Amino acid sequence: VWHSFALWPQSALAPEAIEGQGLVIRAAVVGSHGPLSATLGEHFLEAARLQGDQVGPFSLQMDFYAQCYLCEEIPFCKVRHVPSPADRACDWFHSAPDGDPQQVADEAFSAARFIAARGSMAGAVICIGLLLCNFIHAMFMGLRVPMLQVFCMNPLQGSPPTLVQMLMQSLEQRWVDGYPIVTTNAVTSALLAWHMGHSVLEGPRSSQRKFPPGAFIIPALTFFTQNLHRLGSNADWSRDARTVLLARNFLLLHDPTCVAFERALRQAWPHGVENFATRWDFSDETQVRDLLRRRAVVYIPEHPYKNVFNDFFAAGLPTLVPSIAFMSHLWPQLRQIDKDETYDGWFDRRIPRDRSFTHGREDTDAPEPFDLDTNGAAKVRYWMRLADYYHFVGVRASSRVSSAL
Numbered sequence: 386v387w388h389s390f391a392l393w394p395q396s397a398l399a400p401e402a403i404e405g406q407g408l409v410i411r412a413a414v415v416g417s418h419g420p421l422s423a424t425l426g427e428h429f430l431e432a433a434r435l436q437g438d439q440v441g442p443f444s445l446q447m448d449f450y451a452q453c454y455l456c457e458e459i460p461f462c463k464v465r466h467v468p469s470p471a472d473r474a475c476d477w478f479h480s481a482p483d484g485d486p487q488q489v490a491d492e493a494f495s496a497a498r499f500i501a502a503r504g505s506m507a508g509a510v511i512c513i514g515l516l517l518c519n520f521i522h523a524m525f526m527g528l529r530v531p532m533l534q535v536f537c538m539n540p541l542q543g544s545p546p547t548l549v550q551m552l553m554q555s556l557e558q559r560w561v562d563g564y565p566i567v568t569t570n571a572v573t574s575a576l577l578a579w580h581m582g583h584s585v586l587e588g589p590r591s592s593q594r595k596f597p598p599g600a601f602i603i604p605a606l607t608f609f610t611q612n613l614h615r616l617g618s619n620a621d622w623s624r625d626a627r628t629v630l631l632a633r634n635f636l637l638l639h640d641p642t643c644v645a646f647e648r649a650l651r652q653a654w655p656h657g658v659e660n661f662a663t664r665w666d667f668s669d670e671t672q673v674r675d676l677l678r679r680r681a682v683v684y685i686p687e688h689p690y691k692n693v694f695n696d697f698f699a700a701g702l703p704t705l706v707p708s709i710a711f712m713s714h715l716w717p718q719l720r721q722i723d724k725d726e727t728y729d730g731w732f733d734r735r736i737p738r739d740r741s742f743t744h745g746r747e748d749t750d751a752p753e754p755f756d757l758d759t760n761g762a763a764k765v766r767y768w769m770r771l772a773d774y775y776h777f778v779g780v781r782a783s784s785r786v787s788s789a790l
Contacts, residue, residue, distance in 0.1 A: 411446045414465075415472035415500065416513025419456030420692050421537060421569065422449055423660060424608045425511050425675040426461060429612065429757040450500050450518060460668060471496035474517060478543035481516075482735035489516070494543075497521045501528075511535060516544050518540055519552050522559060526690040534559065535632025536603070537690065539731040539754060540577045546737040550654055555580060560603070571771040572689040574605045575732075589753040607773065612655055616673040617700030623680035626680040629654055629790065630702075632661035632693065636722065642715050643685060646707075650683065654790055667696055677709070681705055686712070687719070688730050689772045698777055706774045709766055723766040729757050 412429060426447055433445040449462055451471035456462040469491065473778070497520030510525055510532040510627045512518035525532060533558075544552055560566055566572045578584065594708050598721040629652065630638055637643045651658045661682070667673055676682075681703040686692055697704045707715075719728045734756035752764045776784050 386674075407442050408470065409446055410463070410508045411448065411451060412469040412508055412512075413448050415450045415471065415510065415517060415676075416535070417451050417453050417517075417539065419452040419454050419459050419462045419476060421513060421608070422452050422456070423459045423461040425513070425535065426465065427611050428608060429509075429511060430626060444451065451571060452498070458664075458666070469496060469499050469503075471500060471517060471716045474514075477516060481543045481545050482733075483645050484545065486547045489545050490548060493522050495518050495632065497524050500694075501525060509533075509701055512541065514542055514547070515552055515556065519555050522555070523563075524682050532564060533565060536566070536573050536577060537570070537738060538566045539733070540568075540573060541580055541736050542731070542733060544737065549737040553581060566603050568603055568688040569605065569608060570773055571605040571776075572768055574603045575751075575768065575771055577603050579751055607695065609695055610667065613667045613673065613696055614699040614701075616667075617622075617677065617702070618669050620674045620677045622677040622701060624680075625638075625655035626678060628679050629656070629658050629684075630676070630679045630682040631658050632697070634681050634687045636687050636719070636728065637685055640715070641718055642718065646685070647784075650786060653786075656680075664680070667700070672784075673700055676700060677702055681790065683790075684774075685715075686772075686774060687716075687728075689769055694774065698780070703781075703787050704777075705781045705783065705786055707786060708782055709769050709775065710784055712769055713762040713765040716765050724733050727758050727761075729755070732761075732768075 386618045389618050410433070410435075413425050414429065416425075426449070429447065438583060447465055449456070449465040450467055452466050453463050453475035456466050471494070473492060477493060478486075481489065493516050497517060500521060501524035509523065510530055510534060513520050513535045515536070522532055522534075541549060541553075556566075568577065609708050629650075631647060633643060637749050647658070647660075659679070665672055667676075671772065676697075677700065679702065682697050683705045684697065685707060686694060694704070694706075703727040716730065717727065719730075720726065721728045732754050736755055738753070738755065751759060752767050754764065755770055757764065774780060781789045
């Protein structure tokens with residue numbers, strides 16, 4: 386994917402000559418998710434360094450836009466964040482199902498115009514999500530700026546229902562035109578294919594595999610925090626460590642199933658079980674070393690993809706997860722914190738279901754990825770088969786976690 390930016394020295398990048406700095410190239414990272422933006426930014430800097438080795442020295446000025454979620458807690462994101470109208474991205478996301486779609490569209494368009502005006506000399510753009518990125522692409526398209534589109538979660542979350550057809554048609558056209566599009570995980574890739582009306586491709590992984598003509602294939606590209614991997618590689622982890630870490634989101638702390646799980650784990654593992662902190666900073670070497678004082682982490686996810694799971698893996702901490710059967714029991718009965726309703730997570734029942742813009746292709750075997758009150762266990766079993774928790778080398782998935790320990 387990073388080779389898509391190999392055009393940097395020829396045309397797309399617009400270097401500025403700044404006295405005392407030589408060539409300075411500007412790039413933009415756009416997306417509401419602070420942690421993911423920071424991780425992508427790290428990789429972008431590495432790509433720039435490698436490119437500089439080939440074409441000569443230059444410095445990269447990276448501007449972050451729209452990071453309204455957790456950016457303040459991540460130094461890499463905080464120091465690069467540029468205040469802009471795009472900072473309302475989290476408001477658009479949460480108001481999308483019930484808010485005024487015209488107002489959301491107008492605000493997103495204005496934010497994209499602001500970014501394009503300020504970044505008119507930008508050499509490349511990484512954009513996360515669907516709504517704002519649609520307008521960002523339209524603004525930068527005439528400037529011949531390379532743009533990498535990244536998706537996470539359920540791709541239509543945060544999009545007003547009346548705009549979905551336009552957004553998805555535009556996305557498919559970008560895919561047809563050869564713009565680089567990736568997701569952070571295979572579940573998102575499958576959900577994106579489903580929303581586009583294409584079959585959810587299954588089968589064994591093989592470099593020789595032949596896909597049907599016109600198949601909508603969006604690759605999943607896993608991003609790890611590079612500095613965390615370096616810190617973990619240099620820290621001491623001992624197989625003699627005994628204490629186990631139990632990690633889960635605050636949403637699961639008081640769930641009856643998870644409370645029973647923790648009680649059973651403590652009974653089965655006599656060497657000590659500690660709860661993972663609700664706040665952490667893995668850019669802090671002290672915290673990474675403290676993490677690796679444990680024998681392993683038992684992680685219970687509340688979504689098909691989580692950055693913290695990637696962090697455990699990148700740091701080199703042995704990781705165990707409950708089986709898909711356990712998750713298919715847990716998620717459909719998980720309650721929201723502020724009201725007595727099912728927490729759908731990625732399977733939010735308010736996500737638009739309109740597939741009328743597709744080409745008549747229907748995947749009859751794939752259950753609709755919405756509403757865990759209706760056949761929730763079957764939906765979790767189907768979509769979670771692709772989750773990284775069950776495919777990363779070395780991660781143990783078991784219905785009997787104590788035995789795996």
